Amino acid sequence: MLKILDFFDYAKSESLWMAHFCTGCCSLEMAAAMGPRYDWERYGYLPTPTPRQADVLMITGLVSKKILPALLRTYAQMPEPKYVVAMGACSFDGGPYNDSLSVIKNPTEILPADVFIAGCPPKPEAIIEGLEQVKQKIKNGEPSAASQGGLWKEMEF
Amino acid sequence: MENVRKIIENFTCEYVENYKKTWLKAKLSSKDDLLNLSEAIKKEGLRSLSTVSPTDFLEDNIMEMNYFFEDLDTKRNLWLKVDLPRDKEGCKIESLTPLFASANWHEREAFSMFGVQFLNHPDLREIIKSEDFKGVYPFRKDFDWDAHEKNQTQNIQQIVDAFKKEQNENEKDLDPDSSETILNWGPTHPASGPIRLRVHCDGEEVISIDPDIGYVWRALEHLVTKKDFVGAIVAVERLCFMDNINSMVGYCMAVEEIAEVEITPFASWMRVLLGEVARVSSHFMGLGGFFNNMGLHTLGMWNMDTREFFLDFLESYSGARIATASIEPGGVRYGLDMSMFDELQKALDKFDNSVGEVEAVFVKNPTMKLRSDNVGILTKEEVHEFGLSGIVARASGVKTDIRIDEPYAAYGELDLEYITQEKGSAKDRFMMLFLDLKQSVEIIKKAKAHIEKAVADAKMNPTKDHMVKVPKKLPKGEAISRVEWARGEVLMHLVTEEKAKTPYRLKMRAPSFNHTMMLNHLLKGQTLADIPLIFGSLYICQGDLDR
Numbered sequence: 001m002l003k004i005l006d007f008f009d010y011a012k013s014e015s016l017w018m019a020h021f022c023t024g025c026c027s028l029e030m031a032a033a034m035g036p037r038y039d040w041e042r043y044g045y046l047p048t049p050t051p052r053q054a055d056v057l058m059i060t061g062l063v064s065k066k067i068l069p070a071l072l073r074t075y076a077q078m079p080e081p082k083y084v085v086a087m088g089a090c091s092f093d094g095g096p097y098n099d100s101l102s103v104i105k106n107p108t109e110i111l112p113a114d115v116f117i118a119g120c121p122p123k124p125e126a127i128i129e130g131l132e133q134v135k136q137k138i139k140n141g142e143p144s145a146a147s148q149g150g151l152w153k154e155m156e157f
Numbered sequence: 158m159e160n161v162r163k164i165i166e167n168f169t170c171e172y173v174e175n176y177k178k179t180w181l182k183a184k185l186s187s188k189d190d191l192l193n194l195s196e197a198i199k200k201e202g203l204r205s206l207s208t209v210s211p212t213d214f215l216e217d218n219i220m221e222m223n224y225f226f227e228d229l230d231t232k233r234n235l236w237l238k239v240d241l242p243r244d245k246e247g248c249k250i251e252s253l254t255p256l257f258a259s260a261n262w263h264e265r266e267a268f269s270m271f272g273v274q275f276l277n278h279p280d281l282r283e284i285i286k287s288e289d290f291k292g293v294y295p296f297r298k299d300f301d302w303d304a305h306e307k308n309q310t311q312n313i314q315q316i317v318d319a320f321k322k323e324q325n326e327n328e329k330d331l332d333p334d335s336s337e338t339i340l341n342w343g344p345t346h347p348a349s350g351p352i353r354l355r356v357h358c359d360g361e362e363v364i365s366i367d368p369d370i371g372y373v374w375r376a377l378e379h380l381v382t383k384k385d386f387v388g389a390i391v392a393v394e395r396l397c398f399m400d401n402i403n404s405m406v407g408y409c410m411a412v413e414e415i416a417e418v419e420i421t422p423f424a425s426w427m428r429v430l431l432g433e434v435a436r437v438s439s440h441f442m443g444l445g446g447f448f449n450n451m452g453l454h455t456l457g458m459w460n461m462d463t464r465e466f467f468l469d470f471l472e473s474y475s476g477a478r479i480a481t482a483s484i485e486p487g488g489v490r491y492g493l494d495m496s497m498f499d500e501l502q503k504a505l506d507k508f509d510n511s512v513g514e515v516e517a518v519f520v521k522n523p524t525m526k527l528r529s530d531n532v533g534i535l536t537k538e539e540v541h542e543f544g545l546s547g548i549v550a551r552a553s554g555v556k557t558d559i560r561i562d563e564p565y566a567a568y569g570e571l572d573l574e575y576i577t578q579e580k581g582s583a584k585d586r587f588m589m590l591f592l593d594l595k596q597s598v599e600i601i602k603k604a605k606a607h608i609e610k611a612v613a614d615a616k617m618n619p620t621k622d623h624m625v626k627v628p629k630k631l632p633k634g635e636a637i638s639r640v641e642w643a644r645g646e647v648l649m650h651l652v653t654e655e656k657a658k659t660p661y662r663l664k665m666r667a668p669s670f671n672h673t674m675m676l677n678h679l680l681k682g683q684t685l686a687d688i689p690l691i692f693g694s695l696y697i698c699q700g701d702l703d704r
Contacts, residue, residue: 032464
């Protein structure tokens with residue numbers, strides 16, 4: 001029985017689809033990671049236009065106040081199990097926009113991320129490495145961070 | 158220019174002076190004259206209003222309005238100022254939107270950020286800023302951001318409530334028996350990026366479009382006032398990541414003008430070279446995006462492949478692929494190791510080897526032509542009326558290119574020619590992008606050869622000539638600078654105070670703002686399937702749309 005469960009985790013982890021949702025500038029490097037040189041499809045990643053088919057939500061950089069409700073709604077529309085990857089300095093503490101008060105400085109307190117990818121913007125290699133860590137997390141059977149807590153559970157969106 | 162001066166001198170002015178080669182700068186004594194003066198100069202030929210930029214002088218209790226008029230044909234420009242009182246009752250001025258259609262959104266922006274009331278504006282709603290700022294004016298100097306931000310959750314709740322209210326009410330005026338509906342196109346549509354179009358449609362037919370923008374609003378114009386003059390480039394380059402070099406060039410030119418600093422020839426040639434590399438990498442994405450929106454991803458992939466080589470050069474030069482922060486007031490940030498040009502040569506070779514194939518398969522593609530040659534047509538007249546610029550304007554046959562009109566950096570030494578198309582359809586804008594791309598690569602080759610020759614002749618020192626010193630404190634002053642950005646004209650208006658360490662006010666006029674204004678105009682009466690195509694052809698970036 002245990003072995004069959006392991007197989008499902010393996011299968012899930014090897015075809016990660018992410019919701020096609022750009023919140024900020026880092027999506028440009030995400031596009032580069034899709035491109036021929038880095039070609040993340042080799043690893044089983046694919047952007048999908050609808051959250052209903054997605055396994056991973058990528059916070060691509062800055063999250064402004066206005067787009068946060070849309071981000072949370074997209075997350076809520078994704079089927080379980082679902083994971084969150086935070087890209088770039090902005091998703092950690094606002095990054096270069098830390099002084100700007102129209103940008104949310106703690107997006108991952110609101111929607112906790114499983115993996116942080118550092119950089120401004122992160123290089124495509126780093127993005128792929130980050131997604132590999134998500135794979136590992138799924139293979140280990142660990143639950144996602146956002147399912148454990150986060151301010152998003154108390155918010156209306 | 159003399160005619161314009163004569164017209165202005167008919168009105169009472171505090172001063173009228175020449176500014177740069179193509180500009181006239183004047184300040185009106187009374188705001189009541191604005192409408193008459195604008196009408197007169199419109200007749201004279203200055204038909205486009207580039208932007209409206211208020212500056213808030215808290216101590217003098219004055220709201221200074223700046224209007225930038227342009228004539229795209231004869232290259233005459235006018236910078237017109239007029240003072241308004243700051244208080245709520247007095248901060249009112251006649252709207253120019255009935256005369257200049259391009260003023261529409263710019264006046265709405267000035268209203269949202271500074272609370273300037275425009276009388277007789279047809280549609281004075283707030284724009285860009287999120288719902289929690291409703292009724293308050295965040296760019297006024299006495300606005301307390303920290304107090305506003307104390308309760309973030311409540312602010313977000315306000316945005317959510319406003320959105321829900323809109324969704325509940327937006328169809329209440331529609332006839333329930335008809336097939337009319339209001340669609341949200343975005344912000345999660347794969348072709349849209351973070352923008353939402355409220356599409357009022359009847360079945361397939363689009364009746365009207367009302368763009369809802371501000372999803373990536375970072376208040377950059379406010380952010381720079383918290384940084385020093387060098388630190389501000391980090392905010393300025395994030396105007397849009399696709400072409401970040403040229404926006405930094407524009408900002409640095411304005412700082413250098415106030416500081417009265419001349420940069421070295423090496424630095425100005427490097428600005429040309431780096432700027433064109435950024436333009437090329439942006440155009441690659443634009444070309445790919447156009448075909449992506451039609452459903453064919455191959456060109457996007459091919460372009461991404463070539464683009465990587467250009468980014469390799471930027472990485473070898475600055476250490477970063479995209480956020481290079483490599484243009485600084487006083488020149489360029491880093492010296493050049495001549496071996497870095499090897500990376501650039503690889504990119505140029507790659508481009509030369511692949512451009513023929515792209516041209517044969519995609520640019521001459523008959524299906525693309527059939528689909529896009531008759532949609533999204535912009536006439537010459539509309540380009541003038543709505544103040545469009547860049548490839549969108551040139552696709553309609555208007556000869557405008559800041560690199561030629563008002564040469565900056567080393568563009569004056571290059572022999573450039575206007576590249577234009579005739580019809581102004583979506584296909585022409587795509588063609589324009591491709592031709593612009595080819596021209597940019599030619600400029601890179603020339604700049605590279607020039608630098609190599611000058612270094613070989615020991616006329617330039619690539620490791621020492623890159624910077625001249627710019628004082629940390631700037632005198633009181635103001636300057637404007639214009640650059641030809643990948644998407645069109647960027648106008649920067651910088652104001653400094655006495656012994657300033659930070660910019661007092663920086664206005665960035667970004668081209669996508671005007672181009673997004675055109676969506677309703679272009680898509681009225683078209684079908685839903687045309688939205689991604691026309692949207693893609695306008696080459697809009699949300700970064701500079703919202704700032």
